[in-house]
Amino acid sequence: MKFPKSPAEKLAGIVYLPRMFEKIRLMESGALPPDLHANLGKGFDERCAKFLGVDYAALRAAVLGGLDDAGVLDWCFRHGRKPTDDEIEVWNDFMRKRGWNDNDADILARRKIESGFSTRDDIRTMFEYIDADEGRM
Numbered sequence: 001m002k003f004p005k006s007p008a009e010k011l012a013g014i015v016y017l018p019r020m021f022e023k024i025r026l027m028e029s030g031a032l033p034p035d036l037h038a039n040l041g042k043g044f045d046e047r048c049a050k051f052l053g054v055d056y057a058a059l060r061a062a063v064l065g066g067l068d069d070a071g072v073l074d075w076c077f078r079h080g081r082k083p084t085d086d087e088i089e090v091w092n093d094f095m096r097k098r099g100w101n102d103n104d105a106d107i108l109a110r111r112k113i114e115s116g117f118s119t120r121d122d123i124r125t126m127f128e129y130i131d132a133d134e135g136r137m
Helices: 017-029 043-052 056-064 069-079 085-096 105-114 126-133
Strands: none
Touching (some): 017 043, 017 069, 043 085
16 A cells, blocks of 8 residues: 655646646555545545546546656646646635634544544644655654
8 A cells, every 4th residue: 555645745836736636546556555445536626626626537538548647647637727827826725724724623623533643733724644644754
């Protein structure tokens, strides 16, 4: 099993894309950790697909069609939408802050407890939680 890339990694300046594409590939190869299976195509994956204006199932097919990350992103821009630099900036800030004083704060608190991180004050967002849970921080 292999954890996918950090959610903070960017492709064309957009956070989360490399992680989402890698999760799809890891799932197909049987290498995605089982605890990540249930939310595949949901949560942040679904938000990201909607941000790009594409259907997640179609995006998954494009990833599994053999395109590299840049090719998948180009596919998204052609079949969905290409966000402006301002939209990308807002998206990135929105995603990086999920769990910090917003609708996901309760989920973050619950996951921290479940993972034994309840005393980790350095984990303030879902991105930080994911990186901690997967051993990157």
